[in-house]
Amino acid sequence: MTVSIDHDPFRLYPANTVFPISGLDLKVSPGDHPWYLAERERAAENWRKEVAANPALFDGKMVFQHRLALQDGIIRGEAYMVPFSTFLWWRRQERPSGGLHLFCYPVPVSSDGAIIAVRMGERTANPGQVYCPAGSLDASDVVDGVCDVLGNMVREVREETGLDLRQADDDGRYFACHQERRMMVCRVFRFRQSADELLAAIERHMVEDEEQEIAGAIAIRSADPDAHPYNPTMPPLLSWFFGGGT
Template sequence: MSEARPYGFEVVRLARLEARLVVYDWAWARDNAERVTENWRRRVAGQPALFDGPVLLACDCAIVGEVCRLSLFETTYARFLAYRDGGSPDGHVANAFAAIVPWSADGAVLLGRMGAHTANAGQIYFPCGTPDPGDVRGESVDFSGSAGRELLEETGLDLPEDAPEDWVCLRGEGQLAFLRPVRFSDAAATLIDRMETHAIREDEPELSGIVAVRSAADIDAAMPGFVRAYLASAFDAGARARRRRT
C-alpha cells in the first residue's frame, strides 16, 4: 500500500519481497569507464580504506499490491559509487538494499552514525549495506539475510526469533530502500549499551556512535532522505493511531 511522499520518497508497505539475480548489460557503466576510474581515484584519495569489490544493483522493480519482485545484477563497487555520486543518471538502475529498523521496547528507533573511514562518513543510517554475491542463494537474493547480517556486524544485535518479516519500501533518489522494522524486547538504553560495547571490541567499527530517535522532532539533516522519509511516515502513523484510540 502506497502512502504520501515524505521528503520526496514513495512509501510502500509490503507483505512479501522476492529478489532474483539476473544478467544485465549496463550500458552506462560501459560508456562511462573513464568517469568511473576518475571517481574511484578521487574517492580512495580521501578514504583509502574503500574496497572495490562486487555488489548487486537493481535493474527492475515491480510492485503489485503488497508484493515486490526485484531483479538484481552484479557489478563493481567503483561503478556503483560513480553512478551514485553522479546522481544515478540513466534512471534504469537503482541502488537496492535492505536494512533492519531496530525499535526498542520503549518506542525509540536506533540508528548509527557512519565512521570517518566509510563511504557515507558522518551520515546517520540504519545498519545496512549494498547486497553482494554472498547474499545469492541459487537464483534468489536473500535480502532478509543481508539485512540481518549487517545488523549483527555493525551493532552486535541478533534478530529476535519471532520477528515478523514485514517490509517497507522507500523509493526515490535512485534508491530502493527495503526496511524491515523489528521490535526488540529491551529498552533503548540497554540496546545502546550493547551496541556501544560491540563497537569498542571492533578494530575499525562501521559506526562512530548510536542515535536514538523518539519522535519526528528528532529527524536530523545528517540522515539521508530515505531515513527521514521512513521516520516521518512511522511517527505520523503512530500519532494517527494514538488519536484513534482517544
C-alpha cells in the same frame, strides 16, 4: 497490476511515501550491467579520486538493479553484480539514470519505542550520516540467483552493532519507499531491551569491532528531520514510523 520504477516511479505511491508490500523477488543475472559497461572507464577514474580522499574504501561487488517493478504487491527486480566503484560513480550523477539502487533498512526498535540508528564512521562512504544499520546487497546475500533480503538485514545489523535481529520480535511485514531511482525496503524488529540497554550493547561491540564502520549509536524518539545529520532516506521512514505507520 504492474508498475515499473524504470519508466514511472511506482505511480501508485508518491516518492518519500512508505507503503506496504507483500514480498520481494529480486533476481541477479549473470554477466555485466549495461550501465557498468557504458561507464566503467569514467567510474574507474572517479574511483581513483574517491580512494585518494578515503583510502579505506573497498571496491567489492554489490547488487545493482537494472529493472524494478511492483506486481501484485511484490517488488520484482532484475539485477547484476557490479563493483562498488560503479555504484559510487552512479551516485555522483546529478540525476542518476541507467540503473536503480535497492537497499534494505532493518528498523531496530527498543522496548521503550526508540529507533536504534548508527552514525557512520569516517572511513565509510557516508561519513557522519545517521541512518538505520544497513548496507547494500552484496555477493554473500545472493542465494541461487536470488537476493536474500532478510539475510542481508541480519548480517548488516550484526556486523555494525553486534545486535541479533533473530532475537527480536518480527511480524514478517515488509514496507518500501522510493526516491529518484532508489528503493528502500524496510522491516521492523522489536527488541525486548530498552534503548539504553541496546546502546550499551552496541558500545561494547564497537570496542571489539576491527572494521570500525560506525562512530556511535543513537536512539531516535521523534520524526524531527533536523535532529541528526540524517541520510536523505531517513526522514520519510521516521515520519511513517512515529506517525503510527506500523
